[in-house]
Amino acid sequence: INTPYKELMKEIITRYFSYIFNTQINNLYEENSISYLELEIKKNKFDIKFKNDKCIDISEQIYINNNIYYIDNPFIIDKINNSSNGYTLTEKKLINTLKKDYTNNMLENIIDSVKNKEILNKIKKLFDDAVNGKINSIGGFYYLDKVRFENLSTGIKSFIIIRMLLENGSLKEKDLLVLDEPEIHLHPEWQLLYAETIVLLQKYLDLTITITTHSPYFLEAINGYSKLHKIHNRVNFYFAEADDNNNVTINNVNDNINIIFKKMADPLKKLRNMRIEEFDNSKSEE
Incomplete structure (x- = not known):
């Protein structure tokens, strides 16, 4: 005291x-x-x-009343079926949220759950393309229809996390969502699908979403779908760069996002130069 x-x-x-x-x-x-x-x-x-x-x-503390969800690994849902206690703090929070059981309080999150079902209906086609089936829990294990979560593809797991947060009413208006390189386990076509899902969630729930990405597909998808769904004025693009002294600055590049695409294209240029060099060498040997 x-x-x-x-x-x-x-x-x-x-x-x-x-x-x-x-x-x-x-x-x-x-x-x-x-x-x-x-x-x-x-x-x-x-x-x-x-x-x-x-x-x-x-300094004086700011009280934040909104939930924050940090998602960096779709394999986290495998741990829902695992009783291991070896979770990190961020993993434990997300797992406990995904596993929420409302049988002890039937009215908990009921309004948010109903609101989210309306949003799910609006983006149902997107989810059906990736996660078509019923999520259920049987004997403490989670399934998509009859398939246990562990046996699903990694891409489907990425969509299931978002869907579960919506269905149980955990993801609410103005919450914060942090996605660390969500494209890593996604086919390029599904990167577009995931990007549009994220854009629509922002549109309907007014979420604050922070995304890190190394994928030109995903970056252009966020850029394109935010314009298509008329929320481009809410989107900011940032570029992180280190100087010679290893000091890192993160700058807003809304006026020139091509600087990001140029950086992402450098590895492709190296591969192209290798092909040209290989071609020149083969011609010289002839």
């Missing part, structure tokens, strides 16, 4: 960030450096400072 609130918050933040970053919070190459986290929401600012991998100062 006598412990200052700010000191408690500093300890909580230190433990949380240490867990997420495996104790490596500060810059590893600058001894005794101070790291800053600056957050601004609706003109309210929240600052955190770290030194020697510990929180040394925080």
